[in-house]
Amino acid sequence: MRIEQNYKLDFKDVLIRPKRSTLSSRAEVNLIREYKFKHTAKTWRGIPIIAANMDHTGTFAIAKVLSRHQLLTAIHKFIDPNVWQQFSSEHPQVIVSCFISSGISDDDFKNLQIIMKKVTSEFICLDVANGYTQHFVDFVRRVRAAFPEKIIMAGNVVTGEMVEELIISGADIVKIGIGPGSVCTTRNKTGVGYPQLSAIIECADAAHGLKGLVCADGGCADPGDVAKAFAAGADFVMLGGMFAGHDETEGEIIEKNGKRYKQFYGMSSAAAMMKYHGKVADYRASEGKSILIPYKGPVEDTVLDILGGLRSTCTYVGAQSLKELSKRTTFVMASQQVNDVHGK
Numbered sequence: 248m249r250i251e252q253n254y255k256l257d258f259k260d261v262l263i264r265p266k267r268s269t270l271s272s273r274a275e276v277n278l279i280r281e282y283k284f285k286h287t288a289k290t291w292r293g294i295p296i297i298a299a300n301m302d303h304t305g306t307f308a309i310a311k312v313l314s315r316h317q318l319l320t321a322i323h324k325f326i327d328p329n330v331w332q333q334f335s336s337e338h339p340q341v342i343v344s345c346f347i348s349s350g351i352s353d354d355d356f357k358n359l360q361i362i363m364k365k366v367t368s369e370f371i372c373l374d375v376a377n378g379y380t381q382h383f384v385d386f387v388r389r390v391r392a393a394f395p396e397k398i399i400m401a402g403n404v405v406t407g408e409m410v411e412e413l414i415i416s417g418a419d420i421v422k423i424g425i426g427p428g429s430v431c432t433t434r435n436k437t438g439v440g441y442p443q444l445s446a447i448i449e450c451a452d453a454a455h456g457l458k459g460l461v462c463a464d465g466g467c468a469d470p471g472d473v474a475k476a477f478a479a480g481a482d483f484v485m486l487g488g489m490f491a492g493h494d495e496t497e498g499e500i501i502e503k504n505g506k507r508y509k510q511f512y513g514m515s516s517a518a519a520m521m522k523y524h525g526k527v528a529d530y531r532a533s534e535g536k537s538i539l540i541p542y543k544g545p546v547e548d549t550v551l552d553i554l555g556g557l558r559s560t561c562t563y564v565g566a567q568s569l570k571e572l573s574k575r576t577t578f579v580m581a582s583q584q585v586n587d588v589h590g591k
């Protein structure tokens with residue numbers, strides 16, 4: 248047994264120090280980024296925020312709104328190929344901003360091949376709770392070999408050496424985060440995890456050294472956290488809980504004691520396992536929870552709130568574009584984040 252003595256940080260442990268700036272208005276801030284990818288001769292331009300590939304948030308209805316603002320959506324993996332095909336033919340301009348998600352079984356691979364024949368999306372998201380297995384690395388290699396022209400995002404991991412392994416094996420973007428998610432119980436069930444801000448800083452460094460990119464996934468509770476993730480070096484940020492509870496998410500509105508909610512659950516929760524597999528296997532602990540999240544109305548309002556927050560962060564540190572934010576950031580360690588005397 249070893250102990251890593253360096254203190255690792257989460258979003259709640261830091262604030263971004265303001266800096267002298269010549270920007271006069273938030274409207275001057277450019278949030279569009281342009282990326283080239285390690286394994287594919289492609290260029291993508293847009294605002295690098297992605298709706299999570301959870302069945303509640305990774306929906307075509309979310310994608311329609313997010314794509315209007317040049318954001319991306321990782322469509323969840325339980326969509327039938329024929330539904331993909333129909334949406335793709337009706338909304339070709341939206342589909343180009345969607346990730347096709349897949350697990351790592353042989354059936355998942357076959358399903359991915361079928362969907363890829365039917366739609367024109369450039370993005371694949373290979374997603375497992377634990378990205379540290381050789382089986383996962385082999386799967387990334389297999390998908391890279393089958394789709395040399397596609398942009399592949401793979402995860403999740405939280406350490407530099409595994410980021411390097413996945414990039415070398417064919418990933419263009421590595422997804423970072425074990426245990427920070429809003430409906431995740433991995434840390435409670437297993438004791439495994441890594442403070443998310445430090446994970447982003449360390450993994451971005453490893454990825455950028457190989458011309459790879461990282462996507463910070465999980466733990467953003469408000470726009471300030473999204474800004475901290477970008478400031479820490481994330482190239483993309485994935486959001487589940489912040490996009491949950493809107494009109495465009497999956498599920499009905501539930502009324503309880505005069506208030507409106509939507510059900511939101513982790514993809515490894517007992518609720519998700521029952522829905523898609525009909526049971527929770529004996530050998531598996533559920534590593535997600537199911538909650539009622541207050542109903543939030545149209546997702547467009549939340550998108551604008553996040554983008555407004557990000558522009559404001561950039562003006563506070565004098566960054567004219569999102570690309571400059573991380574270079575202009577000094578984090579200060581903080582023991583208190585906000586004054587919550589009147590509640591949050």
Ligand code: 5GP
Nearest residue numbers: 299428429431465466487488513514515535
């Ligand atoms: P959030 O933005 O809600 O904090 O985090 C979203 C992320 O949580 C997802 O993109 C995914 O990586 C992770 N996640 C979703 N469902 C589960 C689950 O059931 N268990 C765990 N451990 N993580 C989950």
